[in-house]
Amino acid sequence: MTARSSRLATRVVRAARSLPPGAGAPVVPPLVQSVAFAHGSAAEQDAVFANERPGYVYGRYGSPTTAALEAALADLDAADGAVCFATGMAAIHAYLTGCAVARGGRVVAQEDPYGATRAMLERLAREQGADVVFVDPTDMSAVVRALEERPTRVLYVESISNPLLRVTDIAALASLAHERGARLAVDATFASPVLTRPRELGADVVIHSLTKYVNGHGDAMGGSVAGPADVVAEMRDRAIVDGGYLPPHEAWLILRGLRTLELRVRRQCETALAVARHLASHPKIGRVHHPGLPSHPQHELARRQFGDAYGGVVSFALKRDTSDAAFRFLDTLELIASATTLGDLYSEILYPAMSSHRRMDPAERARLGISDGFLRLSCGIEDPADLIADVDAALERT
Ligand SMILES: Cc1ncc(COP(=O)(O)O)c(C=O)c1O
Structure with a gap:
């Protein structure tokens, strides 16, 4: 701190604006939570703005x-x-x-x-x-x-x-x-x-x-x-x-x-295939969509394009293909969260007619197969047996 900035109000607001020097690079890339970036001179800053020099100016x-x-x-x-x-x-x-x-x-x-x-x-x-x-x-x-x-x-x-x-x-x-x-x-x-x-x-x-x-x-x-x-x-x-x-x-x-994408997705794909196979023979399920099932219209393409993993999502229609049945099923699940997202560590189920495809014309929705009892399950990394047990228990009461 120079003599020019020695007053308390200046010192507190200007304190610790850079990291103390010392050997050792962080193993995890640091979070640089700064909106603006300072430069040695206006000419350097100008060169960054002009893309003549790599660097940062503003968030x-x-x-x-x-x-x-x-x-x-x-x-x-x-x-x-x-x-x-x-x-x-x-x-x-x-x-x-x-x-x-x-x-x-x-x-x-x-x-x-x-x-x-x-x-x-x-x-x-x-x-x-x-x-x-x-x-x-x-x-x-x-x-x-x-x-x-x-x-x-x-x-x-x-x-x-x-x-x-x-x-x-x-x-x-x-x-x-x-x-x-x-x-x-x-x-x-x-x-x-x-x-x-x-x-x-x-x-x-x-x-x-x-x-x-x-x-x-x-x-x-x-x-x-x-x-x-x-x-x-x-x-x-x-x-x-x-x-x-x-x-x-x-x-x-x-x-x-x-960093854990590969591990997570491989596990989620294995679980989704196990769940899809289980649902395919369940008496309370009308149809199952999963690229890993031989009944999927693009199963061969999926095998060629993806190898031995077919995605962590399984979609299915309840045999009683109504919104009443879908709501009851969602409300009865205990482990799987009824949530408007997918791809997480945690299993999540979504009712497209209520959420992601709510704005779509109902006739177009029906034409595409997004029927009233149609659900999308994103498998997490929990034990697959627990997911299947949760689905089975909810189907029992649907
Ligand atoms: C296939 C696909 N693309 C894009 C989006 C939009 O992503 P975000 O919710 O991050 O805006 C979603 C969201 O569910 C999605 O499923």
Whole structure:
């Protein structure tokens, strides 16, 4: 502290603004919880603003802890770079508006994505005149027809769809898109990088809701867009100008979660397959959706694309396919939490007609198979026998 700043009010507010020097680097990357970054000179600061020199200036432009997560995701997603946003929806919005709609580009999208993604696409069409068309991404001739109808900028799919668990053929869709001048963007939230890395199969852009498997602890939200350099630059600009950048504390938590991603997801996939097999022969269950069951329409594709793990989610319809039965089932579960999320260490069950797909037109919901007694179970890392016992006890009383 210099003589110039020796008065108490100055000393307290300026105290401990840097770490004491000393040998030894932290084993865990530190949380850098700072909005602004100081530089040795105005010229240095100017060079960082101009992107002539790597560095940080202001929290919305980039932050070291979030940048560490971005580097990890760029590596896992085999991309030139990644940009993180405050939620998965913020990431999807930045990508769809920045790389398609704002450029007058047509979007051909999976007809059954996460409910808010579909609502966003419908709103972009309604309010901003975006050219959006929905297709069944497992019907290749329908995809080709949609791509050829008018020049398309983006083909948008989920690697495993929420909540019907349809599996998309990423290599085939990438070829169809590229032959017609479009890019393939894949929301890989449900598969996570453990099951599939879409860019290794030919996709251009990979999006995650980091809130789900990547964090996995149910205590932080985030989203990411990874892809080629031009997409990364556009996403960085969207984060700077529109906001929505992922704050450092969330990034730090998500990095903590990421370290156990592989272990967690493998265990969750094994449990989900055991639960799916059990439900498939249960008299009170009408139908079971899980890519690991041979009855799943894309089982062979899933095996080819994912190897021996098929995802940690099982969806099913009660035989008594009504909302009354679904409510009773949810209220009777003891171990599995009725909660609007997935991919956590803890098992969670969701009723799509009440939550994620509430905004969808009921007739369209019914057409897709999201019926009134349809539920989505995200398996955690508890003992599988306890989950099955909880489901059985609730079915008994449903
Ligand atoms: C497949 C998929 N994509 C995106 C999202 C949105 O993520 P977030 O809730 O982090 O905004 C979700 C949320 O459930 C999802 O399931």
